[in-house]
Amino acid sequence: MRRIALASAFILLAVACDPATTPTQEVAKALEKVEVVSRQFEYRETYRDRTIIVRGTIEDDFRYQATLNVDGVDALEVVVNDDALALRLIDAAKIPALSDINSLVGGSEIIANALRSGQWVLDPRAAPPLQAPLSEEGSIVVGKNPILDAVYVFQYVRRAIDEGRQVWFFNPDDPQEYRRIEDPFPPPNKDARVKRYDILQPQLPRRSQRGTSASLPTASHFRKVAFYVKQGKLLEIREKIDYEARREFKQALKGEGPKFHLTLLKVVRQGKTREPIRVRTMSFKIIREGAGVKIEIPQTNVLSASLGGLFGPDGLGAKEPEAPAASPSPTPASPSPTQAP
Amino acid sequence: MRFFATRSIFSALMALLLLAAACGDSGGSIESSTGSKASPGRLRIPTQIVGLKVTPEKIPNGIEEIDRPYIDSIGLFSLREGDLLRATLQVTRFNRAARPKSDQFRKSIIGLLGSSKPDELKLGEETVFSTAGNQQNIFVWFEGKGAFVLSIHQDFEFPRTLLRRTLALNLQP
Numbered sequence: 363m364r365r366i367a368l369a370s371a372f373i374l375l376a377v378a379c380d381p382a383t384t385p386t387q388e389v390a391k392a393l394e395k396v397e398v399v400s401r402q403f404e405y406r407e408t409y410r411d412r413t414i415i416v417r418g419t420i421e422d423d424f425r426y427q428a429t430l431n432v433d434g435v436d437a438l439e440v441v442v443n444d445d446a447l448a449l450r451l452i453d454a455a456k457i458p459a460l461s462d463i464n465s466l467v468g469g470s471e472i473i474a475n476a477l478r479s480g481q482w483v484l485d486p487r488a489a490p491p492l493q494a495p496l497s498e499e500g501s502i503v504v505g506k507n508p509i510l511d512a513v514y515v516f517q518y519v520r521r522a523i524d525e526g527r528q529v530w531f532f533n534p535d536d537p538q539e540y541r542r543i544e545d546p547f548p549p550p551n552k553d554a555r556v557k558r559y560d561i562l563q564p565q566l567p568r569r570s571q572r573g574t575s576a577s578l579p580t581a582s583h584f585r586k587v588a589f590y591v592k593q594g595k596l597l598e599i600r601e602k603i604d605y606e607a608r609r610e611f612k613q614a615l616k617g618e619g620p621k622f623h624l625t626l627l628k629v630v631r632q633g634k635t636r637e638p639i640r641v642r643t644m645s646f647k648i649i650r651e652g653a654g655v656k657i658e659i660p661q662t663n664v665l666s667a668s669l670g671g672l673f674g675p676d677g678l679g680a681k682e683p684e685a686p687a688a689s690p691s692p693t694p695a696s697p698s699p700t701q702a703p
Numbered sequence: 704m705r706f707f708a709t710r711s712i713f714s715a716l717m718a719l720l721l722l723a724a725a726c727g728d729s730g731g732s733i734e735s736s737t738g739s740k741a742s743p744g745r746l747r748i749p750t751q752i753v754g755l756k757v758t759p760e761k762i763p764n765g766i767e768e769i770d771r772p773y774i775d776s777i778g779l780f781s782l783r784e785g786d787l788l789r790a791t792l793q794v795t796r797f798n799r800a801a802r803p804k805s806d807q808f809r810k811s812i813i814g815l816l817g818s819s820k821p822d823e824l825k826l827g828e829e830t831v832f833s834t835a836g837n838q839q840n841i842f843v844w845f846e847g848k849g850a851f852v853l854s855i856h857q858d859f860e861f862p863r864t865l866l867r868r869t870l871a872l873n874l875q876p
Contacts, residue, residue: 397825398825398830399825422824422825422826422827423824423825423826424824424826424863424867444861444863444864444867445860445861445862445863445864446864486861487860487861489863492822492824492833493822
């Protein structure tokens with residue numbers, strides 16, 4: 363009897379000493395572990411009939427390189443090194459926002475020709491901001507600049523966690539939260555000891571909320587996100603945003619559930635939401651992490667010039683630069699501050 | 704109690720930040736400080752970083768009067784483009800009572816700086832905390848027994864390069 367009591371005491375002590383972590387905390391740790399090391403990634407977004415892939419390498423928070431691939435064709439490459447941004451167009455036709463390069467570079471023929479010919483253009487002070495800009499609703503708006511969407515992806519999913527109902531440890535035997543037919547993502551590979559965590563969607567706005575801003579849905583109501591984690595490190599993030607797939611809407615279309623949900627679906631289809639909802643599929647994979655990489659600014663065949671707002675969080679070619687000034691000789695590159703003694 | 708103690712430290716540091724703009728060139732040696740109470744023992748800093756002239760500044764007298772339970776010494780450098788002050792670098796060496804390696808100690812200090820929630824940045828092997836102040840970007844990092852506060856005016860065009868170059872100096876408070 364005494365031994366049992368002693369053993370119980372040990373068990374209780376062990377439980378007490380093991381700080382319980384919630385799925386939210388486990389995901390946060392998995393993100394942090396990868397975020398602080400250099401890494402290679404692949405970001406993929408399918409939007410309407412277009413597939414965008416961003417492949418990139420991150421040395422640290424100030425230095426990265428990324429290539430944008432649109433429908434299987436490389437279109438753009440950028441290198442960010444501290445304050446400097448180097449950019450080269452590989453296939454401008456794949457980026458509609460850059461169709462009129464001349465006007466985007468303030469009419470500078472030198473810069474436009476350099477970009478059209480695939481030459482690197484280096485702006486020593488055009489590095490994008492470290493923080494993704496927020497909408498009036500406090501969300502990170504995606505779709506304007508896929509490369510920065512990929513760079514800001516951790517910020518994006520952290521907000522998604524905040525906007526979700528909770529982070530849920532994947533359990534296919536949980537009838538309350540899980541229905542296989544509604545799951546757009548693959549189960550975790552248990553043999554490889556991969557764990558999966560999902561962000562659960564918040565409840566839809568209620569009828570009683572009519573007349574308030576809370577009555578309008580946001581992307582969070584239609585977003586499904588899964589994190590795949592192995593040995594505490596993030597492997598992959600998957601996201602699907604699709605309002606047609608929301609369970610309550612499907613039931614309403616079958617004549618089940620409150621009619622209010624049909625009204626709500628109609629509102630969403632009309633785009634009358636609190637913020638634009640981008641129906642999309644996204645995945646973000648860590649290809650390699652912890653490998654020491656160095657991101658260098660291109661050194662040869664570089665035109666040093668102002669890229670103005672050609673590449674920023676507001677989009678590719680979102681605004682015209684102010685008084686662009688190109689150096690007369692395209693090669694070699696003018697020394698950037700990172701090269702100065 | 705601890706909160707008030709760290710608050711005192713950074714009352715001193717914030718006072719330095721504010722006073723930095725008013726500082727003139729002292730013309731002192733840049734490689735070795737005097738070892739007075741108000742400056743870290745030895746600090747070798749180049750005379751220029753990213754084109755900015757680096758000058759050690761005298762610590763204003765008022766700072767000495769502020770209770771600084773965890774501070775052994777403080778140093779201040781101005782970084783100027785011509786006469787224009789672009790940045791300041793504060794170097795703080797803590798005394799034995801401080802716990803600069805403790806996350807809690809660090810967070811309590813960083814939390815008192817700037818007006819925004821600090822972001823944790825990874826630059827090479829270094830962890831740097833970034834926040835924003837009055838038209839300034841403020842970067843803080845801890846090294847050994849001390850801390851550095853690099854405050855850069857928002858108009859300066861190469862803040863990340865300046866931070867990177869300063870980190871690369873491997874300064875020891």
